[in-house]
Structures are given as C-alpha cells and as structure tokens.
Amino acid sequence: DAGVIQSPRHEVTEMGQEVTLRCKPISGHDYLFWYRQTMMRGLELLIYFNNNVPIDDSGMPEDRFSAKMPNASFSTLKIQPSEPRDSAVYFCASSLTGQGGEKLFFGSGTQLSVL
Amino acid sequence: GDSVTQMEGPVTLSEEAFLTINCTYTATGYPSLFWYVQYPGEGLQLLLKATKADDKGSNKGFEATYRKETTSFHLEKGSVQVSDSAVYFCALRRHTGNQFYFGTGTSLTVIP
Numbered sequence: 650d651a652g653v654i655q656s657p658r659h660e661v662t663e664m665g666q667e668v669t670l671r672c673k674p675i676s677g678h679d680y681l682f683w684y685r686q687t688m689m690r691g692l693e694l695l696i697y698f699n700n701n702v703p704i705d706d707s708g709m710p711e712d713r714f715s716a717k718m719p720n721a722s723f724s725t726l727k728i729q730p731s732e733p734r735d736s737a738v739y740f741c742a743s744s745l746t747g748q749g750g751e752k753l754f755f756g757s758g759t760q761l762s763v764l
Numbered sequence: 765g766d767s768v769t770q771m772e773g774p775v776t777l778s779e780e781a782f783l784t785i786n787c788t789y790t791a792t793g794y795p796s797l798f799w800y801v802q803y804p805g806e807g808l809q810l811l812l813k814a815t816k817a818d819d820k821g822s823n824k825g826f827e828a829t830y831r832k833e834t835t836s837f838h839l840e841k842g843s844v845q846v847s848d849s850a851v852y853f854c855a856l857r858r859h860t861g862n863q864f865y866f867g868t869g870t871s872l873t874v875i876p
Binding site (some may be wrong): 694697705744 | 809865
C-alpha cells in the first residue's frame, strides 16, 4: 500500500487567499484525522472522521477552517481566508478499528507558509 | 481532560549513551499508551505501544513500561545511535472513542 498520501508537500500563499490541502487515506481505513504541528503548540488534533462522518471538530481553530470527506478515499482541509498564523505543517492520518486499529498512519505532511 | 506531558528538549547525546525521555499522562480510565517517532521531513511513525498496566512495549532497542501507579510511560534505550536522531512523541488513546492525545515532542540529536 502507498500509505497516506497528502498534497501538496509545500504550499506558499499570500494572506487572504484560499488554501486547500488534500489527503488520501490508506484504503480500507475507517478513521481519518487532521493534525496541525507548530513549534509553539506541538501536534494539535483539528478534526477527525469515522466512515466519512465528522465526529469531533472541536479542534478547528475558527470558522475560516473547514474539512470535508466526500468519500472513503479523499478528504480536504480548507482555509479561507488564510492568515500568517496559519503557517504550520498539516498532517493527515488514518487508522482502522479492530485489530491494529490503535495504530495511526501519518502522511508526510503539507508545509504551509502564509505570507 | 486527557493529556500527555513529556520532558522538554532538545536532548543531545553521544553515540552509545543511555537515553531516557520522560512521559506522564492524565486520563480517565485506562488508556493505551504510545511512542511515535518523527524523522526529518516525514510524518510520525509508531515506535512502540502498551495497552494495559505493566505492559512493556519494545521496538528497535527502545522500551517503555506502562506504569499505572505513577501514570508514566518513559522511553528508554540502552545505547543510542546517530540514526536515532529524531523527534519523539508520547501519546495516549482512550479505549472509548478513537482520539489520540500527543505530547509536545522531544527532539533527540545523537552525535558520533
């Protein structure tokens, strides 16, 4: 399996622009998580889905952030409008309940820079 | 709420030195505990885990024991290598729900 695939690897944008981050989880996994990593706050859970349904979005910073999972093989995290303080590495991770379900598989992340 | 606290970094060691990275947790009930490792430019990877009290997780020479009485899960390795240089994250997962809570990470640099 190719693992969790995120795109783009790097994104540089200007303040006020819309940013869309993409994630393809491992085939068959039923949980998908979006995390944000910064030096100041470490690894923060933004939102997670189970069977494509958002379960907990309490970590989403504000209304500028939104996430969707239209099907089992694709999810997006959108920031509109973007701000410099959104600069971070955004990780997507997936897992499978049941045997081995406690293991998170992470993508390589998207490095976002908002100028 | 549930949380994980791990020792501040960065940690710099010479090759073959002994490593300890402290981790303590706060949780309702009996969570599963994990150590994840992040190499430069990559996502996190599971290093080891323990699912109940007194369990010892081990992998690649690293070990950690689930201590319920001290709510701790310290990571140890007897002899570190340069290739162990990475950021190490302690994490917990409650048995209800599927949320993982991560510590802030500890950066380890091993010098030859």
